[in-house]
Amino acid sequence: MNQTCSHDVIKELSQYGKLYINAPMSQFTTFKVGGPADIVIEPLGNETIPYIVTIAKQTKMPVTVIGGGSNLVVSDKGIRGIVVRIGNYGDNEGTIAFEDTRVVVDARVTKKRFVEEAIGHGLAGVEFMAGIPGCIGGGVIMNAGTNMGAFSDIITHVTCYTADGVLLTVENKSLFSYRKSMLPEGAIVVQAECALRYAENPQDVKNTVKEILRERKNKHPLDYPSAGSVFKNPDGHASWKLINDAGLRGYSIGGAQVSELHTNFIVNTGKATAMDIKHLIEFIQETILKLYDIHLEPEIRFIGEF
Structure with a gap:
């Protein structure tokens, strides 16, 4: 562990989330590879993130942000500094707020849950997300998608903390490119606002998602x-x-x-x-x-x- 990871730093961080010290990153990634991280923290809530960022700045510890751990290869040597894990863990599953076709979703919500709840509200536009692992925050950062669509097709605004701990809401104008977002370096996504549409036939949407999942099961390892x-x-x-x-x-x-x-x-x-x-x-x-x-x-x- 880096010498800057003193007992005092660990004690201070522990106020703001669950800590893992010298934790193998293989347990946090879908590839199941990766050496130990000095500190992994799962924030208690979005409001604790700026405090974590401030502690990192004060101690000159680098910050790495991950979501559900998909789309990542972590070095066998691990990660120095603080890993902020914005994911679906414990009782903190994140929130989804529906207002007609406007949906505000927490970054830690899984794509699977978002698809299920959106369809349950009679909405369409999320079908492309079916079967893609990980959480919404990671999907936003990577502009995840398939040949059926991508996050850039439904996102209207993204709320994130900058590397300096400043809360920022960015409008989706030229925010995305193919499998990539243009968010500030080191940004920590906490929320996304989406514009979906009412399904003409909700059963058709359900059938489409079932077919996508069936095909992924047959064609993906x-x-x-x-x-x-x-x-x-x-x-x-x-x-x-x-x-x-x-x-x-x-x-x-x-x-x-x-x-x-x-x-x-x-x-x-x-x-x-x-x-x-x-x-x-x-x-x-x-x-x-x-x-x-x-x-x-x-x-x-x-x-x-x-």
């Missing part, structure tokens, strides 16, 4: 730890097809393997390290660039020292 889709789709191409056509289906480095079921997934077959995953991603990139002169850009984030 849900039996192994992964981070979801690894690469963004380059213009005019599908990453999975490029990887498949390059003969990389099932290719592995250490415990990291290109999924036999869906080639834009890398799975942890049991003993993968973060470096196994990183090296496999780099090998795929090099192979596709050499064969097709196309650069595959990762959709997942690398956190920590590599």
Whole structure:
């Protein structure tokens, strides 16, 4: 642990959330890899976040923000400083407020719950989210989506704390690009406002979601730890097809393997390290660039020292 993580710092932080000291990040990520973080804190509520940020600034400890832990590869060396985990844990599941087709949703709410409650209110526009792991906050940061849509299609405003602990509400004008948001560096998303629509036929929406979930179960490697889709789709191409056509289906480095079921997934077959995953991603990139002169850009984030 970093020397700045003194007993006094830990005691002060403990007022504002549940702490994990020297905790392996593998327990907080869907890839199940990652070394120890100095401190992981799960804030008691959104109102405690500026206090956590202030303590980090005063002690010169870096802050890393994660959500549900999908779309992440955390270094085997872990993460120095404070990891703020904005996720669905304990009794703090976050709130969803419905006002006609306007919906205000807490960042810690899971995408699964948001889809279920929106459909329960007779709304449509969230179908693309079905089966995508993680929480709303992470979905906003990554502009998560599928070929059916993305967060940028429904978000009207995002409320976040800046790295200085200032509460900021940003309007969705040019806030998003493909699988990316333009929020300030180090922003901690706490809430999103969405504009949905009333479903013409609510049963059709339910059936669409059921079909999406069925298809994901059949085509995605849900039996192994992964981070979801690894690469963004380059213009005019599908990453999975490029990887498949390059003969990389099932290719592995250490415990990291290109999924036999869906080639834009890398799975942890049991003993993968973060470096196994990183090296496999780099090998795929090099192979596709050499064969097709196309650069595959990762959709997942690398956190920590590599």
